[in-house]
Amino acid sequence: MNNLSLYGWNESLFRQKQKSVYNNCMHGRVSVTHKTCYTVVSEDTFYSCELSGNMIYGREYPEYPCTGDWVIFQPVDAGKGIILDMLAREKTLYRLKSGTVSEKQAVASYVDKAFIVQSLDDNFNVRRIERFMLQLADENIQPVLVLTKTDLEFNKDETEAAIRHISGKIPVVFTSIYSPDSIEQLRELISPCETVVFTGSSGVGKSTLINLLCGQEILQTAAISDHTGKGKHTSTRREMVLMDKSGVLIDTPGVKVFGVTNNDNETLSEVLDISSFEGQCLFRDCRHVNEKGCAVIKAVENGDLDPGVYESYLKLRKEASHYTASVHERRKYEKSFSKLVKRAKNSSFKNY
Ligand SMILES: Nc1nc2c(ncn2[C@@H]2O[C@H](COP(=O)(O)OP(=O)(O)O)[C@@H](O)[C@H]2O)c(=O)[nH]1
Ligand SMILES: [Mg+2]
Numbered sequence: 520m521n522n523l524s525l526y527g528w529n530e531s532l533f534r535q536k537q538k539s540v541y542n543n544c545m546h547g548r549v550s551v552t553h554k555t556c557y558t559v560v561s562e563d564t565f566y567s568c569e570l571s572g573n574m575i576y577g578r579e580y581p582e583y584p585c586t587g588d589w590v591i592f593q594p595v596d597a598g599k600g601i602i603l604d605m606l607a608r609e610k611t612l613y614r615l616k617s618g619t620v621s622e623k624q625a626v627a628s629y630v631d632k633a634f635i636v637q638s639l640d641d642n643f644n645v646r647r648i649e650r651f652m653l654q655l656a657d658e659n660i661q662p663v664l665v666l667t668k669t670d671l672e673f674n675k676d677e678t679e680a681a682i683r684h685i686s687g688k689i690p691v692v693f694t695s696i697y698s699p700d701s702i703e704q705l706r707e708l709i710s711p712c713e714t715v716v717f718t719g720s721s722g723v724g725k726s727t728l729i730n731l732l733c734g735q736e737i738l739q740t741a742a743i744s745d746h747t748g749k750g751k752h753t754s755t756r757r758e759m760v761l762m763d764k765s766g767v768l769i770d771t772p773g774v775k776v777f778g779v780t781n782n783d784n785e786t787l788s789e790v791l792d793i794s795s796f797e798g799q800c801l802f803r804d805c806r807h808v809n810e811k812g813c814a815v816i817k818a819v820e821n822g823d824l825d826p827g828v829y830e831s832y833l834k835l836r837k838e839a840s841h842y843t844a845s846v847h848e849r850r851k852y853e854k855s856f857s858k859l860v861k862r863a864k865n866s867s868f869k870n871y
């Protein structure tokens with residue numbers, strides 16, 4: 520038996536389920552997403568589920584479940600089921616789908632916190648931290664910065680200076696597999712029944728941290744060869760595990776580029792700590808590029824604002840507005856295409 524409240528099931532989700540036409544079927548939370556199949560944890564056991572035809576084709580904007588989603592399903596065979604409906608998403612970590620300019624992809628949903636994991640070797644990259652923070656702010660997911668592999672050589676002073684604009688706002692934890700205390704510090708940041716997603720490049724130690732937090736080797740890490748002995752491989756799927764009955768941890772495979780979709784300038788300014796300068800610009804609609812009396816540019820010139828942070832601001836703003844413009848274009852195209860199809864249908868009816 521699984522106690523679904525440990526996975527976050529609550530009154531409000533129950534009420535949501537009641538609104539579904541399938542409200543007398545079973546419910547559960549997606550714990551692993553495979554290509555076309557989903558592992559769903561429910562009250563009695565884990566089910567391997569596929570989507571119903573209606574879930575695939577019957578909805579206007581099909582959004583398929585992701586790890587962390589709550590779904591309604593019908594068991595069909597032993598341990599197998601069909602997902603019939605999905606509860607409305609909350610607190611979802613999205614990213615720009617690779618190879619597209621206007622498609623969002625859900626990474627994990629019903630997420631309270633995100634551990635932004637970077638290792639203190641070549642992987643450490645402040646710009647990438649800012650990128651994650653911007654995206655998380657869009658859905659009100661609390662970020663925590665986790666800097667791993669402190670046992671390797673790194674310059675602590677330089678690192679701390681580089682994240683000064685971040686460490687005042689969000690918790691920062693330095694960890695190493697050789698320091699049990701550092702793992703405990705992480706554990707303390709996870710409240711009972713809370714869901715935490717681990718994001719970051721491949722090889723930074725996400726799965727290792729999850730295993731240490733769970734006190735067992737649940738997830739495969741890079742150090743372990745696969746059973747064929749052909750070589751090493753790490754997680755390529757999003758997987759949710761329960762930590763010692765008190766928190767839900769979601770592992771994600773590393774992505775090379777994490778594209779943002781949050782186009783809220785105010786959030787961007789807050790994340791990058793430039794709001795206070797912005798307020799002093801001569802023009803209220805200042806874009807901080809080359810305007811007269813721009814306090815942001817002045818702050819860069821005086822050394823009050825790190826030029827790297829300023830460049831990051833311009834880059835993220837451009838990227839997010841490009842995404843929004845592309846979504847707008849795509850919607851326009853889809854609308855005109857569906858009009859065309861309608862017109863074609865009408866005229867063919869007249870002809871025959
Ligand atoms: N030196 C050192 N190596 C670590 C630490 N944490 C993880 N690793 C190693 O980094 C490699 C990648 O770890 P893994 O958890 O698979 O990374 P993931 O791809 O982010 O899930 C493995 O060989 C781990 O043993 C650490 O704190 N210190
Ligand atoms: Mg991994």
Ligand SMILES: [Zn+2]
Nearest residue numbers: 800805807813
């Ligand atoms: Zn300005």
